[in-house]
Structures are given as C-alpha cells and as structure tokens.
Amino acid sequence: MTTPRLTIETLSAISLRDGNKPVLRRVSLAVDTGEVHGLVGESGAGKSTIAKAILGIIPSQVKIKGGRIDFEGTDLLSLSASGLRAVLGRDIALIPQDPSTALNPARRIDVQMTDGLRLKRGLSAKEARVRAHALLEEVQIRDPERVLNSYPHQLSGGMRQRVLIAAAFGLEPKLVIADEPTTALDVTVQKQILRLIRALQERHGTSVLFVSHDLGVVAKICDRVTVLYMGKVVEQGTTTDVLTTPRHAYTKALLAANPRYDRPDTGLEPTPPEVISALRAEISAFDVSLLESRDG
Amino acid sequence: MEHWSPTSISAAPDTGPAPPSIAVRLARDPKVVFAGGFILLLIVLAIFASLIAPQDPLAQNLLAGTLPPAGFPDAEPGFLLGTDGLGRDVLSRVIFGARISLTVAFVAAGLACLIGSLLGLLAGFLGGWVEVVISRLVDVWMAFPPVLLSILLVAVLGTGLHSVIAAIVVIDWTRFCRVVRTETMGQAQMDYVVAARTIGFARPAILFREILPNVMPVLIALLTLEMGIAVVVEAILSFVGLSVSSDTPTWGGMIAEGRKIVHEAWWVLAAPLAALFATVVAFKQLSDGLARSLDPVLRR
Numbered sequence: 001m002t003t004p005r006l007t008i009e010t011l012s013a014i015s016l017r018d019g020n021k022p023v024l025r026r027v028s029l030a031v032d033t034g035e036v037h038g039l040v041g042e043s044g045a046g047k048s049t050i051a052k053a054i055l056g057i058i059p060s061q062v063k064i065k066g067g068r069i070d071f072e073g074t075d076l077l078s079l080s081a082s083g084l085r086a087v088l089g090r091d092i093a094l095i096p097q098d099p100s101t102a103l104n105p106a107r108r109i110d111v112q113m114t115d116g117l118r119l120k121r122g123l124s125a126k127e128a129r130v131r132a133h134a135l136l137e138e139v140q141i142r143d144p145e146r147v148l149n150s151y152p153h154q155l156s157g158g159m160r161q162r163v164l165i166a167a168a169f170g171l172e173p174k175l176v177i178a179d180e181p182t183t184a185l186d187v188t189v190q191k192q193i194l195r196l197i198r199a200l201q202e203r204h205g206t207s208v209l210f211v212s213h214d215l216g217v218v219a220k221i222c223d224r225v226t227v228l229y230m231g232k233v234v235e236q237g238t239t240t241d242v243l244t245t246p247r248h249a250y251t252k253a254l255l256a257a258n259p260r261y262d263r264p265d266t267g268l269e270p271t272p273p274e275v276i277s278a279l280r281a282e283i284s285a286f287d288v289s290l291l292e293s294r295d296g
Numbered sequence: 297m298e299h300w301s302p303t304s305i306s307a308a309p310d311t312g313p314a315p316p317s318i319a320v321r322l323a324r325d326p327k328v329v330f331a332g333g334f335i336l337l338l339i340v341l342a343i344f345a346s347l348i349a350p351q352d353p354l355a356q357n358l359l360a361g362t363l364p365p366a367g368f369p370d371a372e373p374g375f376l377l378g379t380d381g382l383g384r385d386v387l388s389r390v391i392f393g394a395r396i397s398l399t400v401a402f403v404a405a406g407l408a409c410l411i412g413s414l415l416g417l418l419a420g421f422l423g424g425w426v427e428v429v430i431s432r433l434v435d436v437w438m439a440f441p442p443v444l445l446s447i448l449l450v451a452v453l454g455t456g457l458h459s460v461i462a463a464i465v466v467i468d469w470t471r472f473c474r475v476v477r478t479e480t481m482g483q484a485q486m487d488y489v490v491a492a493r494t495i496g497f498a499r500p501a502i503l504f505r506e507i508l509p510n511v512m513p514v515l516i517a518l519l520t521l522e523m524g525i526a527v528v529v530e531a532i533l534s535f536v537g538l539s540v541s542s543d544t545p546t547w548g549g550m551i552a553e554g555r556k557i558v559h560e561a562w563w564v565l566a567a568p569l570a571a572l573f574a575t576v577v578a579f580k581q582l583s584d585g586l587a588r589s590l591d592p593v594l595r596r
Contacts, residue, residue: 089495106509
C-alpha cells in the first residue's frame, strides 16, 4: 500500500431543502495511488454527493458542514473557484453516468474531445486532434476518424461511453471519478466498458473512485470498497473481504438483495426491518454523539 | 482480482453511413428551398432595383393614371402591373418598396436578436438577481401594446428609417430575451454543461461553447420569424405615414394609397398587399424549415 492520493476526512453535509437533514455523516475514505476504490450504497446514500463534492459541483441545496477533501496535500474544499478549475481536468477527471446526455448534441466529437486537451494539456488544435485519434484507438474504437467527425446522436451508447472514457483518461489525470459509468448501458456493453476502465487504469496507474449501486460491477473492478448507508460509512475494506465476509448487517442485506442465477428466483427480499431499525438507531446515536462532541 | 487484457475487448459495431451534412439537409427541405429562394430573389430585386425595375418608381404621368395590369383592356405595354392614381408604375414601386422592407427586416430583427439574446443568455446562465431583474424588465415591457408603443416611439423620435428600426428593436428584443433565457436555463442543467465544469472550463467558455450552439437553432428560427414580423410592423408604420418620407416607395404606403382608390384601381392595393403577404409567409416558412433542419437532436 502506498500513500493515498485522495483522502476524505470526516466529510459532513446537510440538505437545506430537507429540513437540514444530514446527507453525509463524517465520511472518511482514502483512495490509494493506482487503486480502484468502490463507493457503494443504495439511492440517497450519499455516493454521488461525495463525487460531486470532489468535483466542486455540489447542488445548491446541499451544504458542506465540515471535513476535508485532501488531494495530494491540498484541501479541495478550501480552494477558490479558479484554483479548483486548475486542478479539475488536469489532475481529476470525471466519467459521467449517462453517455446520452454527457456529450453536447450540437458539437462534433472531435471538438469536444480536443477542448480539454487544448485547455489542460496546452496542445495545439492539430496535436489535440492527433491525440484524440490515438485515444479513440486506445478505447478500441475501430474507425476513430469517423467517430471524430460524428455528432453524439450518431453513436451508440457504448460508443459514447468509450468516447467519454477516452476523454477522461486522455487528460492523464491522477484520479478519475467514475459516477456509475455503466448504469445506463446494457449488460454486455457494461462488461466491455468495465474491462476498458480497468485496462486503462492499470496502464496509466490512475486512481479511480468508482461510484456504483451494483455490487456485481464493484466485485469485478474494485480493489477496495466503502459501503455507505444514509451518508454514513458502514463498512470499508478490500473487495474480497467485504463481499465474502461482510461484517456489517447492512452489507449482508445488500449482498442478499443481489439477484442470483444459480437458484430459483425467490423474489426480492427487502432489507430486514430489524437491520434497518438497528442502522437507524446506530445513525441517530452517531448524530447525538456528534452534537455532544460539538457542544463539549 | 481478475485482470483484463485490452486485447480481449471487442470493438462495438459501427453504426450506418455518415449522415448528411447541415447544408445537404437544408437543401433537402422544401420549405427552406422555396421560402429561402423567394427571399433570396427579393434580396436581389431590392439590391438591383434600379437596374431591374422597368420604370422610374417616382415618375408621375397624370395622363396615364390608373392603367390596369397587363392582359386587361386598356393596359399599356411597359406597365406590367398597371399604374397608380398618379400614373406611377406599380411593379417598379413594389420592387423599390422591397428595399425598405428588407432593410428593416434584417437590421431591426438582427439588432433585436443581438440585444435580446445577450440579455437572455445572461439571465438564463447567471440566474440570481440578474435573472430577476431582466425577467421583470421583460414582463413590464411586454405589458405595453406593441403597435401603440411603436407608433408612440416613432411619434417621439420623428419619422424615418432609423426611427422605424429603433421602434422595432425596442419592442421586440423581449421576444428573443424570453425564448433564449428559457432555452439557456434548460441547457445549463444538462450533463454536458456539468461535465464541462468538471474539466475546469471557465463560465464564459461554457456559455459560448457549450450552451450557445444548442440555443442557436431556436435563435435562427426565431430571427427569421422576427424578420417577417418586422416587415409587417414597417408596413403598418408606413401605412399610417410614420415610416420613411412619402417620396420613397414602401409597401405600407402603397397600401394606404391603394385603399383610397380600390374601387377604381384594385391593383394598386393588390400588388403591394400580395408582396407583403408572400414575404411574410416566406419568412415564416423559412423559419419552420430552419427550426426543423437545424435541431441537433432531430438531425437524422
């Protein structure tokens, strides 16, 4: 294990719209150099909020209440807007969730891919174009020239996601945030995309924060996993440990909810109520302890 | 942990042949071709009016007043659409009238578009108090009846081409502002705008490189529509004598003159009316066609 590239320390956030309800409860996690770190949890667990906090695109109704997001010695939360802009794209890049909306429909692929290369890598238009071509080859696109001259709607979902992955890795960032990059794709394409991310990540030594709700996907690609529930870290460890010997009741319930194809379908078991109530009790006790520690 | 070798990745199948370019798509749209062709013809007529018009549009010949169009009894050769009450050639006056109409159409609509869409872009993109101030301004502005306001404006500014253009710009920038503001707000929510922020683009770059190209199709369609509206407004103002001086032929002025003698010489009214009607319809159809062909999502 090497020094962590990204360290999140006791990150807390509340939702202003929802009666100041906490959305992140003192979340801490570390993404090591060259590691794929999974961030899993159900909808509303706060996975995306963490990703957005790193990228500085927190929605206006969410307010960060405390903690640090430490990227190679700088606290991203304390950076000015222009300071953050300098880091984004150069050191941190995003693979967005939905390839159908993440590309601008009015601009050709080559223009969109070379934008970042010109701005962040200082390439000339010609160099950027050559680089974009090479990048598309790297993500196994057979006819890069045609793709570069296309508009997004002329490409399939899988192709678009490849373009987005190529664009993200093409900036040669140290950290890639993959926000459910396969959720909008069908299963066969999903597998190709996962392989691609893993291959590129290994080749470039990039760290990846992989946000997903799909444990099957996480099992395939991640080295370590953080499990979130209601904005609180409930379990953290290597993928093998967390998935084979889960210690927390919630992780067990989450694993049990995964469909299995090797036995008859018994229907989806809801998370057992006692697990939920135990979790809620745990979280409210945690909140109380937070309040007390703040008072004291 | 499984290891993935990149060579095991199969390439996704390519999708069909490259679709037609924008120019080809525009050329295939009958609305764009016919309406655009008509307006192009009009532009040529207006620019080369002095070469094309068969007669001097101002030359009076009281002895040859209210001659009927060619093909009717008593028609005279050289006066294809007949003459008006003062013996001036109607066809030549219609051709010269296109000059004023088109000047107003392009200049007034262009300026209104420029001012309105800049404010609309700012309101939709910046939000906050900028948006509140601009939107309320538009609301207050639109509460005034447009034709009355334009007549009032020209009355205050004095007649003339500049006043007519100013009146149209002052009234119709709101149309662009509202549409562009709404479009911009929608576009600003899109994932690709967020994605542009996450690679560290500054706000002006996002506004002009990511958002504006997506607002452009609507803007171009609206601009074309507005040109038709400007032609009508100019005609209204010249009809009530508030446009350019009466020695310059305008369609509105011709309609006003033709109205008085419609029972003796219907063609004096019919000719400018038909020109006005065809021009406005052409602008509207061109607007429709452009909206359809330029939409990035409908492009197939």
